[in-house]
Amino acid sequence: MTFSITTWNINSVRLRMPIVEQLLKERQPDVLCLQETKCPNELFPFEPFRALGYEHIEIHGQKGYHGVAVISKLPLSEGHRRDYCSVGDARHISVFLSPGGKRIRLHNFYVPAGGDEPDRSVNPKFGHKLDFVEEMRALRADSEDGVSSILVGDLNIAPLEHDVWSHKQMLKIVSHTPVETEGLLAVMREGNWLDLMRAHVPHHEKLYTWWSYRAKDWAAADRGRRLDHIWSSPDLGPHLKAIEVLKEARGWERPSDHVPVTAVFDF
Known part of the structure; x- marks a missing residue:
């Protein structure tokens, strides 16, 4: 069978529901x-997803900030939400499928x-980010017998030279400073994760998933960064059929500054 998974920082799911529906109708990922759903659980827009055949939904949200969701055609089980850095933010969810x-x-x-400011002594937000990434180093792709792993999301770090x-x-801009990139690469290395996007697109090629709202003409400037990622346990690497970065979505009506990234597997 073919199996597809899409990751997308949507920057408010309720505000951008029209383009989410557009994506699902046109691309139909599994x-x-x-x-960044920015939506408390009780206000999450379940019905539009279910109307499009996505019956299985796990969410972890909070009002106005952060928030993650998994929307699926396939059954989901054992939803788990971890509070990284113990500050109460809705930044992680895991499920079985x-x-x-x-x-x-x-x-x-x-x-x-x-x-x-990439200095934790004057910018607590940067310190929080580094602590979050440090805590992720304990997450292994092969920690459960007989279970493969996929990790997706807006990791807010472009780790490689041609990811920016x-x-x-x-090098002195948050998202690509050496302390961040080295930290994320340590998460990948120590957790035995495979960077599926770079397994499909050679390291010497530019690869972006985010373009700033600040650019007057984002497409012409093309000053992008690869902040969104899809990783897996090594056993899934041979099953990877395609990676698609839907750059055109950055030009949709009222877009997110991130675009959808899809991995397609052949099992």
Whole structure:
């Protein structure tokens, strides 16, 4: 069977429900993982998803900030929400699903952005981000016998040289500073995670998923960053069929500054 999973920082699910519905109608992924839903659980828009055939929904939200959701055509079970850094933020959810007979633990993350100043002594938001990433180092892709793993989300770090428009100019900009990139690569290395996007797109090619709202013409400037990620346990690597970054979604009506990223597997 073919199995597809899409991750998207939607920057308010209720505000951008029209383009979420557009994505689901046009692309029909089996699973959609959203970040920055900015929606308390009691106000989450379940019905539009169910009307499109997405009956299985796990959410972890809060009013006005953060929030993650897993919306699926396939049954979900054992939803778990971890409070990283013990500050009460809705930034993580994990579920089990079984596409093609494979048992998979799916993690959906929204890592803190970290503010503007890359110095934790003057910017607590940056310190929070580094602490969050440090806590993620304990998360292993192969921690459960007989279970594969997928990790998706807005990790708010572009770890590689060609994940940003200018490696040299971005080295002192939050999201691409050495302490952040080294931290995220340590999470990947120590947890035995496979970077599926870079398994599909060579490291020397530019690859972006985010373009700032501040740019007058984001497409012409093309000063992007790869902040959104799809990782897996190594056993799923051979099953990866395609990766799609839907850049055109950045130009949709009232867009998020992130675009959907989809991984397609053949089980």
